[in-house]
Amino acid sequence: MGDSKKAVVLIAEGSEEMEAVITIDVLRRAGVNVTVAGLKDNGPVKCSRDVVLVPDASLTDALKSGPYDAVILPGGLGGSKLFCESAEVGKLLKEQEASDRIIGAICAAPTALKSHGIGLGKSITSYPGVGDHLSDSYKYLEDKVVISGKLVTSRGPGTAFDFGLALAGLLAGKEKADAVAKGLLLL
Incomplete structure (x- = not known):
C-alpha cells in the first residue's frame, strides 16, 4: 500500500531486546514501514540480555x-537511561508530541x-519498578497497555505483543492488527 505508515524504533546499549524485536516484528507484519535507529550510530547494539541487534540507520x-x-x-534500564540523557531523543519526542503524532x-x-x-498529566503505565518515579507527573495505571491520546505505554517483556498490537491498531487499523494477532496465534 502506497500510504504505508512509518515508525521508528530507537535502540541503545541496554535496550530490552524482546520489547524492541517483538514491536518491530508485529508492526512490520501489519504493513508498517519500520526503521530501527541506533541512538549512537548504525553499529551493532548490545541489548540488556546480551543479544546484539543491528539498526537500519543511526x-x-x-x-x-x-x-x-x-x-x-523499548525499555531496558540501560537503554532507557540513555534515552533520558539524549538531547536528540528529547527534541524528537517534543516534535512528535507537538505534531500530535x-x-x-x-x-x-x-x-x-x-x-x-x-x-x-496523561494516563500511562510502565515496568512496576519505575512506577514510583512517574506517578507524580502522570495518572499511573497498571493495565498491560495504556493509550492516552497519541501516547501508548506498556509494562514489560510479557506485554510486548499487546504493545505492538496496540500500536499496529493505531497505525494500520484494528482489522489489520486483529489479522496479525490471529496469524501469531494470539487471538
Whole structure:
C-alpha cells in the first residue's frame, strides 16, 4: 500500500531486546514501514540480555527520512537511561508530541517521557519498578497497555505483543492488527 505508515524504533546499549524485536516484528507484519535507529550510530547494539541487534540507520540518519507516524522506545534500564540523557531523543519526542503524532514507550522507557516533559498529566503505565518515579507527573495505571491520546505505554517483556498490537491498531487499523494477532496465534 502506497500510504504505508512509518515508525521508528530507537535502540541503545541496554535496550530490552524482546520489547524492541517483538514491536518491530508485529508492526512490520501489519504493513508498517519500520526503521530501527541506533541512538549512537548504525553499529551493532548490545541489548540488556546480551543479544546484539543491528539498526537500519543511526538516529541522526533515520531522522532525515522523517517525520514518522510513530516514535517508539523499548525499555531496558540501560537503554532507557540513555534515552533520558539524549538531547536528540528529547527534541524528537517534543516534535512528535507537538505534531500530535504517536509516541510509544514500554517498560522503563516511560522514564524518558518524564525526562523530556512529554505527555505530563496523561494516563500511562510502565515496568512496576519505575512506577514510583512517574506517578507524580502522570495518572499511573497498571493495565498491560495504556493509550492516552497519541501516547501508548506498556509494562514489560510479557506485554510486548499487546504493545505492538496496540500500536499496529493505531497505525494500520484494528482489522489489520486483529489479522496479525490471529496469524501469531494470539487471538
